[in-house]
Amino acid sequence: MANLAFEHVNVIDGRGGLLRDATVLVDGTLITAVEPAAEARPPEPGTQLINSAGMWLMPGLINCHDHLCNKWLRTTPAGDYTTGRLNRLHQSPGAHALEAAANAAWELRQGVTTVRELGGPGISAGPELFTNVHIRDAIAAGLPGPRVLASRLMIAMTGGHGTPWYGVREADGPEEVRKAVREQIKGGADCIKVMSTGGLANYPHERPDVDEYTLEELEAAAGEAHRFDRLITTHAMSDSAVRCAINAGIDNIEHAFLATSEGVSAMADGGVSFVPTARVSLVMARHAPPELAKLLADAGHRDRILEAVDLGVPVGVGTDSRFTVLEEMETLVEYGVPVQTVLRGATGTAATICGLDDSGVIAAGKRADLLLLRSNPFEGLRTAFEGLDMVVKAGEILVASDHADAPLRPLRPPDPLV
Ligand SMILES: [Zn+2]
Known part of the structure; x- marks a missing residue:
């Protein structure tokens, strides 16, 4: 070199x-x-x-919330988007691996040199499952792509967010959640991802305003992750889930699409970082079924992001599925976040959020x-x-x-x- x-x-x-x-x-x-x-x-x-x-x-850009199997080469939805997601169940682990490899090369070409990969498709938790740990190791061995921080399987309650089409370890109660965290660490996870509420993509089967994990379950997950020096992040849409996760000791909140100003204040008070994935809520407010679109449009996610920036909450750039880092940065700038803050959110601040002191x-x-x-x-x-x-x-x-x-x-x- x-x-x-x-x-x-x-x-x-x-x-x-x-x-x-x-x-x-x-x-x-x-x-x-x-x-x-x-x-x-x-x-x-x-x-x-x-x-x-x-x-x-x-x-180099750091994508704080990525899904390498659900981007450019995603399966074309057949019928409504729930059906499209369910079709992914029939893809082989090999297809997932090839898709992740192609998307990793594509993101590198856009200037993304590190991604925090928060979970991929696949229903089985057996040894044949493809996970983000595999794409991480392949890239470390020379496959083109950004450095990957891998969460391995997402951890959710039985039937919770991510099920049934994603690689989810279903776990209920503090003891089982603790074991689920241990399994991810044993399997090579760099960080831990848990689901605090339902999400958008399987609505109305699951709802973003319905909380899933309890305080006790989240405390168990956070405690176990921290005991082994892993940061833990959570998918949390509702205000109550955001505050519950902060009380439980979770390090980072993803989304917070339905949070209130109190939830954002709790992030500041708790020293918790925030990855808003703004583009997702903006696009879903336009394209989701009417009731869900209204819920998102009325929630004022843009205002929450601006409040978080004003309060000094570390706000990171994360794309979630589908979008690019550039698109997410553009959305944040359109929302009124200063461009300097947005660029830090994809570099220095992003490194802090992801627990990296060597980059950004x-x-x-x-x-x-x-x-x-x-x-x-x-x-x-x-x-x-x-x-x-x-x-x-x-x-x-x-x-x-x-x-x-x-x-x-x-x-x-x-x-x-x-
Ligand atoms: Zn996500």
């Missing part, structure tokens, strides 16, 4: 800092220097000089996960990310345009739901 030098580049450091006309040096997998160009020592002989003058260098920022000693952009993302996210020139993951150039007239393009076809 060659040493790299980015010279006369503008550095967005992922922590809110901006250094214009800088030199960034990479040695192996790590960033070794970030200095004003005028003060920088000359690169060592053999260093690969990157043509980056006047361009923008930022940390450009500083000496950090992993060289870097994006080179032709324009300033603060002045236009889409223009900047469509002008992505290079993706470096752990010091290795994995995606690069060949010349200035050939910007990288998203490979994905237009989404019929957007």
Whole structure:
């Protein structure tokens, strides 16, 4: 692996800092220097000089909530979306693996260098099941894709969110929930995901305003995860579930589509982070069955996100199924979140949420996960990310345009739901 030098580049450091006309040096997998160009020592002989003058260098994107099996190559829904989801039960573990591999390569090409993968399809919990642990290990062994933090199976009550089409470990009562957490850790999970309420995609069979896990069950899950140094996150839609999860010691709230201002205040008071997956609630408020669409539209998710930002809650960028990191960032900006906060939500703040102290920022000693952009993302996210020139993951150039007239393009076809 060659040493790299980015010279006369503008550095967005992922922590809110901006250094214009800088030199960034990479040695192996790590960033070794970030200095004003005028003060920088000359690169060592053999260093690969990157043509980056006047361009923008930022940390690789971190997707805090991803489902690699439910994105671009997702199965076309047959009939209503519940039927479409149920059809996935008939896909083989091999099909899931290939889909995850293709989506991982696609996300890397968009500039995503780390994803927190919160669960994939599959009904069986047997040894033949494909899980995010497998795609994580395959990528670590050289398959193209972002680094994966894997939750392994989602943990839900019997018949809870994610069942029957997703890879769910059903567990009831504190003792069984504790065992379910232990099973995921035994199976190689980096983090734990539990379901606190119903969701949207199987409505009205399950409802986002109906709570699932109890305080005692969530306390058992959080305690066991923390005992083994794993962060734990929860899918929680209702206000009561958000507050229950915070009281139970859960580290992060996903969604909170139906939360109130009190729920958001509880996040701030509890030191809990928030991954709103804003695009999902926005699109579902337009495309879900009328009763569910109204529930979402009336809930004021946009206002909750703005309140969370105002209160200093760490707000992370996570796509959930279907969407891209760029789309989620654009939605947050449209909602009124400052673009600097949004970019931190996909870099420095995202690293904190995911428990990573080695990435999300450009500083000496950090992993060289870097994006080179032709324009300033603060002045236009889409223009900047469509002008992505290079993706470096752990010091290795994995995606690069060949010349200035050939910007990288998203490979994905237009989404019929957007
Ligand atoms: Zn999800």
